[in-house]
Amino acid sequence: MSSLTKLISTLARVSDTKLALLNHSNVQIISSAKMSQYPKYFIDPTFRNDELNALYETGEVKEKALVPCRAALTEHTSSEFYSSFTRKFINHVMRKGNKQLAREVVEKAFEVIKKTQIQKYHSLPPEKKVDFTIRDPHELFHQAVINVKPIMVLTPIKRGGVRYQVPVPVDDLQATILAYKWFIEASKDKERTVRFYNKLAKEIMDAANNTGRVVKKKLDLHKQCEANRAYAHYRWN
Amino acid sequence: MATTMLHKHRVSVLFSFGRSLFVRLNVLQGEFGLHQKCSGYSRPINTLSASEAIAEIKNMPDESRPMPAKKPISKAMKAYLLQAKNYDEFMKKQNTEFQIGRRHLANIMSMDADTMSQEDIDQAIEFLFPSGLYEPRARPMMKSPELIFPPKKAAEFDESGRPYHSLFYTMNPNFYGLLQDAVTEYIGLNKEEDNMIRKRISFSSDMKIILSGSDWLSQEKLSNLLIEQIDDAQYEQFKNVMLRLAEHPLSNKVKDFIMKYRYSLVNEAALAEIPKPSYEKDGRAYVTFKGARRKNAYADVTVHMPGTGKFLINDCDIEYFQDIQSREQITFPLIFTALLGKVDVTATAIQGGTTGQSGAVRYGLAMALRSFVDDKMVERMRLAGLLQVDWRTRERKKPGQPGARRKPTWKAR
Numbered sequence: 001m002s003s004l005t006k007l008i009s010t011l012a013r014v015s016d017t018k019l020a021l022l023n024h025s026n027v028q029i030i031s032s033a034k035m036s037q038y039p040k041y042f043i044d045p046t047f048r049n050d051e052l053n054a055l056y057e058t059g060e061v062k063e064k065a066l067v068p069c070r071a072a073l074t075e076h077t078s079s080e081f082y083s084s085f086t087r088k089f090i091n092h093v094m095r096k097g098n099k100q101l102a103r104e105v106v107e108k109a110f111e112v113i114k115k116t117q118i119q120k121y122h123s124l125p126p127e128k129k130v131d132f133t134i135r136d137p138h139e140l141f142h143q144a145v146i147n148v149k150p151i152m153v154l155t156p157i158k159r160g161g162v163r164y165q166v167p168v169p170v171d172d173l174q175a176t177i178l179a180y181k182w183f184i185e186a187s188k189d190k191e192r193t194v195r196f197y198n199k200l201a202k203e204i205m206d207a208a209n210n211t212g213r214v215v216k217k218k219l220d221l222h223k224q225c226e227a228n229r230a231y232a233h234y235r236w237n
Numbered sequence: 238m239a240t241t242m243l244h245k246h247r248v249s250v251l252f253s254f255g256r257s258l259f260v261r262l263n264v265l266q267g268e269f270g271l272h273q274k275c276s277g278y279s280r281p282i283n284t285l286s287a288s289e290a291i292a293e294i295k296n297m298p299d300e301s302r303p304m305p306a307k308k309p310i311s312k313a314m315k316a317y318l319l320q321a322k323n324y325d326e327f328m329k330k331q332n333t334e335f336q337i338g339r340r341h342l343a344n345i346m347s348m349d350a351d352t353m354s355q356e357d358i359d360q361a362i363e364f365l366f367p368s369g370l371y372e373p374r375a376r377p378m379m380k381s382p383e384l385i386f387p388p389k390k391a392a393e394f395d396e397s398g399r400p401y402h403s404l405f406y407t408m409n410p411n412f413y414g415l416l417q418d419a420v421t422e423y424i425g426l427n428k429e430e431d432n433m434i435r436k437r438i439s440f441s442s443d444m445k446i447i448l449s450g451s452d453w454l455s456q457e458k459l460s461n462l463l464i465e466q467i468d469d470a471q472y473e474q475f476k477n478v479m480l481r482l483a484e485h486p487l488s489n490k491v492k493d494f495i496m497k498y499r500y501s502l503v504n505e506a507a508l509a510e511i512p513k514p515s516y517e518k519d520g521r522a523y524v525t526f527k528g529a530r531r532k533n534a535y536a537d538v539t540v541h542m543p544g545t546g547k548f549l550i551n552d553c554d555i556e557y558f559q560d561i562q563s564r565e566q567i568t569f570p571l572i573f574t575a576l577l578g579k580v581d582v583t584a585t586a587i588q589g590g591t592t593g594q595s596g597a598v599r600y601g602l603a604m605a606l607r608s609f610v611d612d613k614m615v616e617r618m619r620l621a622g623l624l625q626v627d628w629r630t631r632e633r634k635k636p637g638q639p640g641a642r643r644k645p646t647w648k649a650r
């Protein structure tokens with residue numbers, strides 16, 4: 001293991017060359033992580049059959065043909081039950097490396113969602129059954145996260161000794177992570193007898209309908225941003 | 238700097254009317270401003286032809302003119318030349334010793350000395366001097382002296398002190414010479430491009446070099462190649478210049494030049510050898526992959542081709558793995574290649590934990606399945622990350638820290 005300073009300077013060099021290389025179309029920037037046990041020129045794997053087929057169609061495969069590829073992670077499978085979106089959420093739910101428990105909990109929540117949705121579907125009169133399309137809990141969760149993602153966030157910025165709460169736009173990834181966090185917080189906050197997965201299921205279904213606690217939190221945040229509109233220029237000053 | 242002696246021959250030939258040739262010459266008129274008597278002719282002037290006269294002048298000895306005294310070589314120069322000479326002698330000696338050693342080794346190992354390759358030598362040394370040292374460079378080695386001793390440049394300037402390389406005074410002549418070569422190539426390509434545009438020849442994408450699959454030589458390797466210390470700024474400059482050259486639409490014409498400074502990334506040998514299946518008594522084809530690893534786990538996986546989708550892991554069903562992620566992992570290669578119900582899998586997994594063992598079985602299974610699918614599917618498996626050893630291991634704990642990355646609680650005071 002090289003010393004920390006050498007590692008930092010190496011990373012700095014790597015990032016500089018990467019920036020330089022980004023401007024040239026001939027070379028593709030290929031690895032996702034900077035600090036890893038793989039050399040930097042290893043590319044990320046494409047384990048979904050539809051994505052691979054797309055690569056073959058567009059001809060991108062030729063570029064990847066001569067470059068070594070990383071191993072697929074233990075979460076990656078090509079089975080139809082895999083959802084990359086949910087996988088990220090499971091990682092956020094996980095505590096102390098207990099992936100098994102996190103996955104069980106989220107899957108139980110989805111089971112509850114599915115059961116509820118099917119109940120609802122069967123209780124509807126036949127004319128309305130046609131409109132009730134979303135029964136897949138993964139899709140529902142996707143929709144819920146979209147409804148819960150904030151566009152702007154308040155950040156504390158210090159100007160003249162005073163910390164102002166300044167509204168700042170937030171990029172997609174950060175917004176998604178915030179949404180995950182809020183779901184988990186809301187599901188933890190409950191009466192003693194209610195299970196985490198039950199509460200999570202309820203929150204997801206509410207959020208997919210644009211109602212419920214988590215969406216309210218997002219709307220409150222947006223209202224606060226509107227209220228602090230006057231401080232917006234502190235972002236640049 | 239010692240001056241060199243220049244003889245300036247100025248021959249003016251005057252052709253007069255008629256037949257006679259009249260040759261007039263000024264010998265040694267140059268820097269000394271001397272006019273010598275034209276002595277030493279064997280025949281009178283007006284009987285000589287022009288070419289004969291010139292030949293005579295060239296053959297004339299210079300002993301009449303005093304040579305300037307030889308300038309003494311400075312001590313630094315002497316030391317430098319001595320060093321270069323010593324290095325040459327040293328390398329020669331090392332080479333002879335190496336050759337003798339090779340013969341002795343061949344004798345000991347009863348191998349043929351002439352056909353012995355470096356690999357054979359390495360194997361022999363590993364056998365004769367087994368070492369438990371972790372670092373390969375600390376173990377006993379017997380290699381050609383060129384590989385062991387760092388290369389040194391031959392004498393860079395002659396006895397008079399004049400350097401051989403025109404860029405010597407840049408201190409890194411090989412490096413800057415390389416950059417200049419790259420620019421020269423670039424200018425050449427530009428000219429070709431102009432020609433093609435003038436002739437209305439269309440450009441195609443295969444006129445441009447493909448850089449994927451190879452990477453620039455590292456700073457260290459480049460320094461070794463050029464026998465000069467290349468610093469960070471110079472290395473960046475090198476990469477920028479070479480990349481600019483490679484970006485030219487006609488860069489395939491200078492492919493040899495560019496590829497000299499690149500190394501290929503893929504270890505083709507690892508991918509090329511797909512084992513042929515063996516056959517059981519009842520005619521079923523099978524392949525065994527041994528030594529599949531993941532974290533601390535090892536697995537040997539056997540795949541029988543005309544099968545019914547049975548799993549036998551350590552004499553248990555697939556329920557040997559109780560968590561769903563591990564089960565997904567071992568069925569991943571089968572789902573990917575669409576062989577889920579068509580093969581039988583037998584595996585023995587030792588050591589490690591759930592994730593390690595299932596990861597090892599997955600890798601072993603994927604490697605064994607290569608023999609039962611076509612080349613296109615093998616390539617797909619490689620791109621899916623199934624045929625790559627996951628060599629990530631648990632990071633060690635460091636002294637002064639509670640864990641691998643965790644630092645002690647930060648206290649303000």
